[in-house]
Amino acid sequence: MSTEHAGPDEGGSQRQPIEKADGVNASERYLAQLCSKTFLSLWSYPGVYRDQGKPQNGGDGKEICDLLVIFDQHIIIFSDKHCQLRESGNVGLDWQRWFRKAVQKSAEQVWGAERWLRQNPTRVYMDRKCEKALPIDLPRITDARFHLVVVAHGVSPRIRAEFKGSGSFLIDTRIKGFQQHGVPFQVGDLAPEKTFVHVLDDDSLDLLMTQRDTISDFVAYLSKRETLLRGTPAIRATGEEQLLAIYLRNFVGSGEHDFVFPDLPGGRRPSQIVVPEGHWEDFQQQPERLEQLRQDKISYAWDELIEKFNHYALRGEQYFVTDGGIKDTEKVLRFMAREPRWKRRYLAHALLEMLRTTPSHLRRLRVLPPVDKGDPYYVFLLLPIPLGIADERYRLVRRNFLESCCAVARLEYPDARDIVGIATESGLHNKGRSEDAIYFDGSHWTEEMATAAKVHQEKLRILKSARRFEEQMEEYPAVRAQPTEKNPRNKPCPCGSGKKYKHCCLKKPR
Numbered sequence: 001m002s003t004e005h006a007g008p009d010e011g012g013s014q015r016q017p018i019e020k021a022d023g024v025n026a027s028e029r030y031l032a033q034l035c036s037k038t039f040l041s042l043w044s045y046p047g048v049y050r051d052q053g054k055p056q057n058g059g060d061g062k063e064i065c066d067l068l069v070i071f072d073q074h075i076i077i078f079s080d081k082h083c084q085l086r087e088s089g090n091v092g093l094d095w096q097r098w099f100r101k102a103v104q105k106s107a108e109q110v111w112g113a114e115r116w117l118r119q120n121p122t123r124v125y126m127d128r129k130c131e132k133a134l135p136i137d138l139p140r141i142t143d144a145r146f147h148l149v150v151v152a153h154g155v156s157p158r159i160r161a162e163f164k165g166s167g168s169f170l171i172d173t174r175i176k177g178f179q180q181h182g183v184p185f186q187v188g189d190l191a192p193e194k195t196f197v198h199v200l201d202d203d204s205l206d207l208l209m210t211q212r213d214t215i216s217d218f219v220a221y222l223s224k225r226e227t228l229l230r231g232t233p234a235i236r237a238t239g240e241e242q243l244l245a246i247y248l249r250n251f252v253g254s255g256e257h258d259f260v261f262p263d264l265p266g267g268r269r270p271s272q273i274v275v276p277e278g279h280w281e282d283f284q285q286q287p288e289r290l291e292q293l294r295q296d297k298i299s300y301a302w303d304e305l306i307e308k309f310n311h312y313a314l315r316g317e318q319y320f321v322t323d324g325g326i327k328d329t330e331k332v333l334r335f336m337a338r339e340p341r342w343k344r345r346y347l348a349h350a351l352l353e354m355l356r357t358t359p360s361h362l363r364r365l366r367v368l369p370p371v372d373k374g375d376p377y378y379v380f381l382l383l384p385i386p387l388g389i390a391d392e393r394y395r396l397v398r399r400n401f402l403e404s405c406c407a408v409a410r411l412e413y414p415d416a417r418d419i420v421g422i423a424t425e426s427g428l429h430n431k432g433r434s435e436d437a438i439y440f441d442g443s444h445w446t447e448e449m450a451t452a453a454k455v456h457q458e459k460l461r462i463l464k465s466a467r468r469f470e471e472q473m474e475e476y477p478a479v480r481a482q483p484t485e486k487n488p489r490n491k492p493c494p495c496g497s498g499k500k501y502k503h504c505c506l507k508k509p510r
């Protein structure tokens with residue numbers, strides 16, 4: 001069992017803080033900010049270095065990449081270059097020079113970084129002196145899934161001016177190898193014999209970091225994108241946003257998003273697929289999409305909770321943590337950060353609803369079974385602070401009680417293997433709120449543990465009068481019924497289009 005507790009460090013133990021770089025220029029700092037928001041701070045590391053046999057006499061290490069993300073088996077390597085596209089009057093020549101500096105050199109960097117990490121996974125540092133090792137371990141390299149990303153700044157404004165659309169690269173998978181990238185603003189496969197490199201510009205970087213803004217959603221998209229762009233048929237797309245719309249609209253049998261295109265008459269597969277403009281714009285106006293974005297707003301409370309734990313962990317100010325230190329902390333928080341956006345909506349709603357409806361003097365417990373196979377069970381505990389009890393004593397009692405709740409949850413749900421417990425004070429308006437998080441490994445369950453759990457259940461009245469209920473959760477929520485008589489014609493349409501009701505759904509055929 002590993003535990004981690006965040007909150008004001010009153011009586012807690014002080015540990016060595018972890019200092020990360022933030023980028024050496026404006027574009028790298030911007031990338032670091034985006035990645036910290038999407039992948040969260042415990043798994044995102046700007047400016048990492050290799051020791052080259054350990055620098056001697058104050059020598060410096062060599063930068064591996066501009067930013068490294070490590071999560072589960074996934075390793076994302078970013079190279080970030082800002083090169084201004086010249087305007088000499090020869091757009092073909094300007095493009096070739098820019099491409100070599102901004103894309104080709106960056107691709108060579110990420111391939112070199114991948115090679116180093118495969119061969120030297122323990123020799124990665126956060127500082128140029130190579131004195132501060134990464135606080136979390138890379139996955140076992142035989143299991144690692146590498147995602148290589150080149151971010152090429154300085155071209156999006158020119159693309160918008162040329163094509164009067166978004167500033168995203170045109171994608172054409174018939175272009176293979178550096179030498180074939182001679183057509184301005186079009187990108188294909190940089191080197192088919194090497195690990196695939198995703199080439200993003202300013203616009204597509206912002207698009208993916210805001211629309212696929214969890215680690216699970218982001219790597220799922222990159223994986224499917226690589227399969228699409230390295231497979232058959234050939235793909236030609238007018239921009240990243242058009243591909244993303246196809247991906248977000250469609251699901252495969254397992255419930256995963258995927259790129260789905262219709263076959264030709266007779267079931268024949270086309271040799272080439274062209275994705276024109278309009279898909280993204282149409283998708284963004286669909287009522288189900290608008291409702292999804294509206295309901296997803298609450299999900300960011302889950303991000304904030306994870307980042308609160310991360311904040312204290314990286315500063316070395318956890319109130320309590322088990323002997324494994326930050327690596328134990330990371331194991332607990334990884335379950336929480338693994339959740340995609342739509343599941344975070346469900347989890348945040350459940351926790352905030354508990355806080356909103358539970359008075360500060362009452363105890364409340366809720367067990368959330370997995371949404372999908374392989375997900376953890378979550379145990380949410382609200383525990384009031386008794387009058388006159390010292391904070392240190394309260395935190396100890398709460399931690400022990402949360403462990404007992406997780407054990408009883410394992411007793412009540414025999415299939416529970418991974419259980420994440422989260423505890424905080426009862427009441428929504430509680431100044432100086434603190435949170436505890438623990439991981440309970442339900443796969444190691446003995447008769448002695450079951451007997452102890454039964455004793456705790458009876459003595460502490462844990463889940464003795466529990467109410468069970470079902471809740472339907474979908475990534476695209478059903479759109480609420482549109483009012484008729486009660487909705488004035490000149491008020492905004494309830495579908496969220498931004499138009500007046502009389503100019504929108506009132507006009508649509510029923």
